[in-house]
Amino acid sequence: MSSIIEPATGSGAGPSASGGERPVGAATAAPRGALRRPVEMNRNIDVSGLVDAEGGLLDRSVFTDEQVYRQELRRVFAPSWLFLAHTDQFHKPGDFFTTYMGEDPVIVTMDRNRRIRAYLNSCRHRGARVCRADSGATRNFTCTYHGWSFDLEGKLVSVPNKGGYPESFDTKDWGLVEVPHVESYRGLIFGTWNPEPVALREYLGDMAWYMDAMLDHDDEGTVVVGGVHKWVLEGNWKLAAEQFATDWYHVNMSHTSALTVLAPSGKPKAEIVHRTGRQYTDPNGHGAGFPVHPRNRFDAQTVHKWMDYDALRERLGEARVEGPLTNGHATVFPNFSYLPVNGSIRIWHPKGPDRMEVWAWTIVDASMPPEVREAQRLYNLRTFGPSGIFEQDDGENWSECQAIAHGFITNSVPLNYQMGLGSEREDGRHPGTTSELYSDAAGRGFYRHWRELMNTPAWHEENR
Amino acid sequence: MSSGIRVASLDDIPEGEGIAIDKSVTGTADDIALLRDEDGSVWALDDTCTHEDASLADGWVEGGYVECPLHSSKFCLKSGEVQNLPATKNACPHRVEVRDGEVYLFPNEAP
Structure with missing residues (x-):
């Protein structure tokens, strides 16, 4: 295991899945006021009849069906350990690489404590990406739309015209959404949105x-x-x-x-x-x-x-x-x-x-x-x-x-x-x-x- | 004529970067950013960006300018003149001298 990377829950430094100072891990933890997404929007299909693993048969719709695909993003990609990057891509605080977890854009970066962390690459204000480059080195991630700016720890550090927001507006509530678990195995960095995953090593098993x-x-x-x-x-x-x-x-x-x-x-x-x-x-x-x-x-x-x-x-x-x-x-x-x-x-x-x-x-x-x-x-x-x-x-x-x-x-x-x-x-x-x-x-x-x-x-x- | 305040060794400031000198040392209203250009020259501006609360010492220094790390406004290292939006006000420059590898600051003196 690389020394520069630890499970988010294993380190006392910075927000983590087990005791963050701000919502982490999923947009579901973000302030949502009166918002409630109707369940009809995420209707699930029972796919038992599409895969006959025991008989060695597969229904071809698993490759083509739009509903199956949307369900994959929710139930296959969101809970699984997904490959992010190689540890060799990060040597100094601020080194970053942008990639995807399923269709979700993420920034992988080394924070000031030299820990590898990953954030949803989407501004909490209007949702544009806060990092447009493929890779590089930076000190902040600043949205090109209105200029909300986030530091390497994902904290919201600058809001132009902040005085225009109500008293209840607290920048602590509006940091980048963090991938709650990032771990590496022999140089390969994986992350998962699952707040309670099995450890990466256990997930890999005999593999x-x-x-x-x-x-x-x-x-x-x-x-x-x-x-x-x-x-x-x-x-x-x-x-x-x-x-x-x-x-x-x-x-x-x-x-x-x-x-x-x-x-x-x-x-x-x-x-x-x-x-x-x-x-x-x-x-x-x-x-x-x-x-x-x-x-x-x-x-x-x-x-x-x-x-x-x-x-x-x-x-x-x-x-x-x-x-x-x-x-x-x-x-x-x-x-x-x-x-x-x-x-x-x-x-x-x-x-x-x-x-x-x-x-x-x-x-x-x-x-x-x-x-x-x-x-x-x-x-x-x-x-x-x-x-x-x-x-x-x-x-x-x-x-x-x-x-x-x-x-x-x-x-x-x-x-x-x-x-x-x-x-x-x-x-x-x-x-x-x-x-x-x-x-x-x-x-x-x-x-x-x-x-x-x-x-x-x-x-x-x-x-x- | 004052001989300036010794505030840093030249080696403390990597080329292309900056360090902030606390106002308790400089006696100014704001901290002062010591900014080292890629050619090795050292310049000083008020540290806080004139747009939002950002430290220019954390910015990117190259080609005679410092770029704010938050919203990318650029300031002339020598004159403090702002080059582009969103900042609209110039940054206050201060004179710097390097003698024997030591950096001396002359707060509120024009470069």
């Missing part, structure tokens, strides 16, 4: 063992190289999230041209095409799949040469070095995914049922010398950057699935998630429950957890 294969090569951890690539894809966010959780199956078909280009002879070796491995499925909806082979290696030659596989075996154990260390795919539920072999970490921001934004970082070991970092950066850029030869294939497939999904007949025909049905077991080598490399097990797990959250009233719902 952390698989994540460590990417994040814990040595004591120095990881850093970010380059900026954050962002691009828009037509397609529901779950198409990408489930694929990274559960889908090695597509590799030989979707990526045939890329695999051919990368093969020196122009023909991919049989051992690349016919791979075996395992796929991990987590009760919280996470998933990870990876080929298993004693000679698994990093693809970029410079990276491969630099890696000390014996030291990694010593630190991480044989099962990880021969499995999730290199080739493979993974999703932390709901919308954070990564690829260990090229250091790609990304989030699938939902933008309505039909569109997502991909935000992608490249991370490398902090211990890597400059030429190795550069080799990994370029390898990731060429394979899974916005114009990467693999990334193009995936985006094309997701957009293809989405483009036709609104047809009435099309939409009513169930989709198949039955590969590996019943194959889930404890294999004695990898923690938790695993299936075959080619399997939909983690996909079924993803949608099982999604169904559970969708049918569970969240903390912010009245009469739950």
Whole structure:
């Protein structure tokens, strides 16, 4: 864990979820006077009949229905731990990065006590964003509309023409709405709006063992190289999230041209095409799949040469070095995914049922010398950057699935998630429950957890 | 002629930043912001922005100007002249001398 970041409840410094000096955690805690939102506006659907996780069937409306989507924002995104940023993006008080939690814009910043905090990026006055930049360093967040200004602790510190407000107006009531819980795991910062979440480490469960294969090569951890690539894809966010959780199956078909280009002879070796491995499925909806082979290696030659596989075996154990260390795919539920072999970490921001934004970082070991970092950066850029030869294939497939999904007949025909049905077991080598490399097990797990959250009233719902 | 008040060492003020000197030291009505431009030169203005309650010492100093950290009004480091809205009044400048790495302030003397 990074020392600069702590659970908001664990620190005495500043407002926290357990004893703040002003409302935190949710807009529901803000002064609302006579306002009462009619329940009809947030009518919930029972999605039990849309996901048959046990039979491996999925109703296609989960990708297209506007009501389902609005409910996802309330019941899947609002209560879940969501990826925010990497700790390497914050070195000095005032360093900030703006991102989204679901569709909610948030500012992640380091406060004067060097604690990483996150705030809703919306002025409490008329609601404009108080920070318009992607990232940078600042001392205050000032709304460009009327000039309400907030400090790094989220406090409202300046209101032009303050004398015009009634005596009852107290700036303490109108600070930025703070994300109540922000925690990090090995450099990855997550936040949740849930006022009483399970701890991040507990939420990750056995998934952390698989994540460590990417994040814990040595004591120095990881850093970010380059900026954050962002691009828009037509397609529901779950198409990408489930694929990274559960889908090695597509590799030989979707990526045939890329695999051919990368093969020196122009023909991919049989051992690349016919791979075996395992796929991990987590009760919280996470998933990870990876080929298993004693000679698994990093693809970029410079990276491969630099890696000390014996030291990694010593630190991480044989099962990880021969499995999730290199080739493979993974999703932390709901919308954070990564690829260990090229250091790609990304989030699938939902933008309505039909569109997502991909935000992608490249991370490398902090211990890597400059030429190795550069080799990994370029390898990731060429394979899974916005114009990467693999990334193009995936985006094309997701957009293809989405483009036709609104047809009435099309939409009513169930989709198949039955590969590996019943194959889930404890294999004695990898923690938790695993299936075959080619399997939909983690996909079924993803949608099982999604169904559970969708049918569970969240903390912010009245009469739950 | 006074030799000024020694208020700081040059190293106390990073280039592009400022520090506030308390009015109990300066004997002025307002605190005074010592502002160090990116070329290394040091200037002094009344610390409180003429628009709202903000410390210019917390502002951004570059290219001969300080920008208020709250609402982005800019003031000329040398003359205190306001450059843009929302502030409309000039800031009061004070003379500064740097001798042997020490900063001397001459409150209420024009630079």
